[in-house]
Amino acid sequence: MSEADIRRPAFDTEVAPLLQALPPLPRLDIETIDELRVATGPGPERVIEHAAALGLTHEEIVIDGPRGPIPMSVIRPERLSRPAPIYYTIHGGGMVSGNRFTAVIEVDELKWTAEHGMVLVTPEYRLAPEHPAPAPVEDCYAGLAWAARNATGWGADPAQIIVAGASGGGGLAAGTVLMARDRAEVVVRAQLLICPMLDDRNNTSSAGQYTGAAGGVWPTENNQWAWRAVLGDGHAERDDVDHYSAPARATDLSGLPEAFIDVGSAEVFRDEDVDYASRLWKAGVQAELHVWRGGYHGFDLIGPETPLGTASRTARQSWVSRVVASMRAPTAVTIP
Numbered sequence: 001m002s003e004a005d006i007r008r009p010a011f012d013t014e015v016a017p018l019l020q021a022l023p024p025l026p027r028l029d030i031e032t033i034d035e036l037r038v039a040t041g042p043g044p045e046r047v048i049e050h051a052a053a054l055g056l057t058h059e060e061i062v063i064d065g066p067r068g069p070i071p072m073s074v075i076r077p078e079r080l081s082r083p084a085p086i087y088y089t090i091h092g093g094g095m096v097s098g099n100r101f102t103a104v105i106e107v108d109e110l111k112w113t114a115e116h117g118m119v120l121v122t123p124e125y126r127l128a129p130e131h132p133a134p135a136p137v138e139d140c141y142a143g144l145a146w147a148a149r150n151a152t153g154w155g156a157d158p159a160q161i162i163v164a165g166a167s168g169g170g171g172l173a174a175g176t177v178l179m180a181r182d183r184a185e186v187v188v189r190a191q192l193l194i195c196p197m198l199d200d201r202n203n204t205s206s207a208g209q210y211t212g213a214a215g216g217v218w219p220t221e222n223n224q225w226a227w228r229a230v231l232g233d234g235h236a237e238r239d240d241v242d243h244y245s246a247p248a249r250a251t252d253l254s255g256l257p258e259a260f261i262d263v264g265s266a267e268v269f270r271d272e273d274v275d276y277a278s279r280l281w282k283a284g285v286q287a288e289l290h291v292w293r294g295g296y297h298g299f300d301l302i303g304p305e306t307p308l309g310t311a312s313r314t315a316r317q318s319w320v321s322r323v324v325a326s327m328r329a330p331t332a333v334t335i336p
Helices: 018-019 033-040 043-055 109-115 135-156 168-183 203-211 218-232 272-283 307-328
Strands: 058-067 066-075 083-091 118-122 156-166 191-196 258-264 286-291
Touching: 018 058, 018 109, 043 058, 043 083, 058 109, 058 135, 066 109, 083 109, 083 168, 083 307, 109 118, 109 307, 118 191, 135 156, 135 168, 156 168, 156 307, 168 191, 191 307, 203 218, 203 272, 258 272, 258 307, 272 286, 286 307
Parallel strands: 083 118, 083 156, 156 191, 191 258, 258 286
Antiparallel strands: 058 066, 066 118
């Protein structure tokens, strides 16, 4: 069956032209990875300037990680009137590109930090293929544990932690939260997973639908290459894949914090993200799921002011606001 013969949900009519207007993107491989890293790895200057305009300060601290030093950024209000939540965010880029400054402005994370009086912490985790699994998720967990230990020094509350991430960072966020549950050293209150990269097997209907040009900025072929970089050849057929690195492999999702998951209806991650939300519900975990009609991967970054982009940003803002309010509220009685 040719690509043209595959039935698939179409891109939203207002975000589709924005994707078509982008210059052609090369297929991800060892020859093009450096080009992708340049495109997705902004310098700190714009983020620091934007943070300052919101009344936020930026501090860089290098911590000792399990496999060497990890640069961290801590962005927080100049003054805090009460203990602040920690917003621990992990950058996207398929676990092979990007840096800790990637999309923190575009995803509105600096805005949320200022509005809710939070302390934003983000790690410069190691990237595959130079540093395959479990290095990326181990670095992310090490940064989270460090943030929890140092919270009070920033005026933050280590009992009020949101772990967030988009795309590859969303997968690492989910894995970091699983690791936090199992190691029982850090209490995470909520997880924000934006179009997360969760399943290395690429065997869903959406993985079959969004190949080649139909996959936009992140077709299935890119996803397959990235997962090989993270987990090695033959990973999809193995049963011993580390579930912290590929969270869809986890068999027990009980005891996890509440989650927000969103994804486009027209992207490779659609089915694995819907399945993960369903499995969270089955395990008794509260989850809010949004599947954005006609959204391709990255539609919210490419068309943030379109009706679809605005709707997705509004939904995330609402969830963050409600979670922060619930963390700060007196403990409620839980009815079995």
